[in-house]
Amino acid sequence: DVKVTQSSRYLVKRTGEKVFLECVQDMDHENMFWYRQDPGLGLRLIYFSYDVKMKEKGDIPEGYSVSREKKERFSLILESASTNQTSMYLCASSLSGTGGASSYNEQFFGPGTRLTVL
Amino acid sequence: AQSVSQHNHHVILSEAASLELGCNYSYGGTVNLFWYVQYPGQHLQLLLKYFSGDPLVKGIKGFEAEFIKSKFSFNLRKPSVQWSDTAEYFCAVKTGGGNKLTFGTGTQLKVEL
Numbered sequence A: 001d002v003k004v005t006q007s008s009r010y011l012v013k014r015t016g017e018k019v020f021l022e023c024v025q026d027m028d029h030e031n032m033f034w035y036r037q038d039p040g041l042g043l044r045l046i047y048f049s050y051d052v053k054m055k056e057k058g059d060i061p062e063g064y065s066v067s068r069e070k071k072e073r074f075s076l077i078l079e080s081a082s083t084n085q086t087s088m089y090l091c092a093s094s095l096s097g098t099g100g101a102s103s104y105n106e107q108f109f110g111p112g113t114r115l116t117v118l
Numbered sequence B: 001a002q003s004v005s006q007h008n009h010h011v012i013l014s015e016a017a018s019l020e021l022g023c024n025y026s027y028g029g030t031v032n033l034f035w036y037v038q039y040p041g042q043h044l045q046l047l048l049k050y051f052s053g054d055p056l057v058k059g060i061k062g063f064e065a066e067f068i069k070s071k072f073s074f075n076l077r078k079p080s081v082q083w084s085d086t087a088e089y090f091c092a093v094k095t096g097g098g099n100k101l102t103f104g105t106g107t108q109l110k111v112e113l
Helices: none
Strands: A004-006 A010-013 A019-025 A031-038 A042-049 A065-070 A073-078 A087-094 A113-117 B003-005 B010-014 B019-021 B024-026 B031-038 B044-050 B056-058 B064-068 B073-078 B087-095 B107-112
Touching: A004 A087, A010 A019, A019 A031, A019 A087, A019 A113, A031 A073, A042 A065, A042 A073, A042 B087, A073 A087, B003 B087, B010 B019, B019 B107, B024 B073, B031 B064, B031 B073, B044 B056, B044 B064, B044 B073, B073 B087
Parallel strands: A010 A113, B010 B107
Antiparallel strands: A004 A019, A019 A073, A031 A042, A031 A087, A065 A073, A087 A113, B003 B024, B019 B073, B031 B044, B031 B087, B056 B064, B064 B073, B087 B107
16 A cells, blocks of 8 residues: 655644655555645645655745655655645655556655645 | 536535536547546545546446537436545646646535435
């Protein structure tokens, strides 16, 4: 069974603090993703990584950075937390697809971290 | 950029009623389509997916979805819902050879006894 774990289920931080959200997967997946989930907006991709030390911006990268030093771990960093970053953060991982558009590997999600920035 | 629309934001049904949740995407090329479900307090999990071939795909728990290319749609259906189907449902699309998914805004389904 694929397991994606996130370091905290609930986190409360103050405006201006540096925040680290950690994600670990145990299935040797190449791809890892960070999303935020907000009511009425669905899931929006912040950053993703397709290999160690590789990263690409998603749809809403502003205010965030990421780090992937080891294959199993993908960290999301809020350099200076702001109240508009209060959200549910979801991490996901998947194997790399091969063979073009017809191939895909399911994304497996972690339980999420509900971050509140005061 | 591709986008995914889910027009039903909140749906309330009685048990045994039939369900259809709409999903439309905007992309003219080859797509892979997915429905994910998030039960209260649980992880997001895959319900079903379409890659190619038969446009009617069956997923877990009696759900199915039909890909209609001409309508850019991938609607989710279930003939008879149960109280345990109460959850949030997300449609997602993958385009090209990458691994990114674009998600819709989700539909909250509440099934009443």
